Amino acid sequence: MIKFYAPASIGNIGVGFDILGAAIIPIDGTLLGDIVSIKKSKNLEINHIGKFSKQLPKNILENITWKAIKLFETITNKKSFIKVKLEKNMPIGSGLGSSASSVVSIILALDHFYDTKLNPRQLLKLMGKLEGSISGSVHYDNVAPCYLGGIQLITEDKLRFTQSLPIFKKWIWVIAWPGTKLTTSNARKILPKNYTQQICIKNSRNLSTFIHALYTKQPNLAIRVMNDVIAEPYRIPLIPNFLKIKKTIIKLGALTCNISGSGPTIFSICNNINIAKRIKNWFLKNYREKEKGFVHICTIDRCGARKIGTTENEII
Ligand SMILES: Nc1ncnc2c1ncn2[C@@H]1O[C@H](COP(=O)(O)OP(=O)(O)OP(=O)(O)O)[C@@H](O)[C@H]1O
Numbered sequence: 001m002i003k004f005y006a007p008a009s010i011g012n013i014g015v016g017f018d019i020l021g022a023a024i025i026p027i028d029g030t031l032l033g034d035i036v037s038i039k040k041s042k043n044l045e046i047n048h049i050g051k052f053s054k055q056l057p058k059n060i061l062e063n064i065t066w067k068a069i070k071l072f073e074t075i076t077n078k079k080s081f082i083k084v085k086l087e088k089n090m091p092i093g094s095g096l097g098s099s100a101s102s103v104v105s106i107i108l109a110l111d112h113f114y115d116t117k118l119n120p121r122q123l124l125k126l127m128g129k130l131e132g133s134i135s136g137s138v139h140y141d142n143v144a145p146c147y148l149g150g151i152q153l154i155t156e157d158k159l160r161f162t163q164s165l166p167i168f169k170k171w172i173w174v175i176a177w178p179g180t181k182l183t184t185s186n187a188r189k190i191l192p193k194n195y196t197q198q199i200c201i202k203n204s205r206n207l208s209t210f211i212h213a214l215y216t217k218q219p220n221l222a223i224r225v226m227n228d229v230i231a232e233p234y235r236i237p238l239i240p241n242f243l244k245i246k247k248t249i250i251k252l253g254a255l256t257c258n259i260s261g262s263g264p265t266i267f268s269i270c271n272n273i274n275i276a277k278r279i280k281n282w283f284l285k286n287y288r289e290k291e292k293g294f295v296h297i298c299t300i301d302r303c304g305a306r307k308i309g310t311t312e313n314e315i316i
């Protein structure tokens with residue numbers, strides 16, 4: 001049997017709309033990501049289990065598992081006699097790359113099972129295509145870090161499609177999901193189609209300074225420019241009291257507080273575990289709307305997607 005785990009991710013990282021993303025893992029060892037297992041079978045069988053499996057579309061044709069299997073039937077020119085099990089551990093429409101986690105785990109499991117010899121770039125393109133088919137447009141800022149781990153800059157260069165960026169080991173990432181849903185496609189529809197020259201300059205300045213700060217080990221500079229002028233201003237109304245929350249979290253000692261992907265998850269960075277615990281408690285008391293909501297203290301997941309039960313990334 002083949003079993004793949006693919007981690008949660010933070011798209012945009014507050015400063016790189018659609019081109020920066022980070023894979024994350026809770027420090028308490030929780031596996032915050034979907035798991036796909038595949039074995040041989042007489043027929044095609046698909047099972048969905050896990051805490052969030054009830055949120056999956058009822059129509060199987062709309063499910064990523066089904067779409068990925070059909071894609072691989074075309075690629076391999078083989079009928080699928082397999083039993084596929086998706087353990088849906090990620091809430092849908094959370095802003096934590098739930099769809100990306102399913103996409104990456106299913107594609108890697110199928111690729112491994114069929115031994116297709118596709119290279120990482122081809123696999124990543126397939127992941128982007130599938131992610132795009134459900135979220136409204138192709139964007140790699142969840143699938144790339146989820147697959148490869150770390151912080152990824154999506155270059156879309158013909159030789160190096162994505163690049164791993166340096167990380168600050170002291171940064172602690174607190175993520176808070178209130179238990180509600182915001183779909184990426186809706187959160188993208190409200191964004192402007194065009195931006196002024198001034199906004200374009202501001203965005204390039206923030207993003208290039210952020211990347212420079214990562215390479216030159218200037219965490220304070222990186223934090224100062226973590227300011228999204230492309231999506232956040234338009235998505236604020238989708239997250240009740242976001243600006244007030246941000247102010248409070250900063251007062252608690254956080255370095256920054258931003259929307260994760262298209263929300264409603266909020267992430268905050270700090271560099272002290274006691275502050276992280278304080279922020280976690282605040283979010284639990286004040287941001288979690290539903291019982292199923294959660295808050296995790298995380299670190300960057302450098303491995304990315306992996307065969308379960310092994311610590312090293314066996315696929316790259
Ligand atoms: N296995 C699956 N996992 C997640 N979503 C799925 C899956 N199969 C189908 N879907 C559909 O894909 C869409 C995913 O929505 P969306 O992209 O908003 O979620 P998300 O990945 O959690 O968001 P984000 O990318 O902001 O983190 C939903 O309409 C959902 O019903």
Ligand SMILES: N[C@@H](CCO)C(=O)O
Nearest residue numbers: 011018141184261262
């Ligand atoms: N870059 C995407 C990420 C979605 O998680 C967006 O913000 O729409």
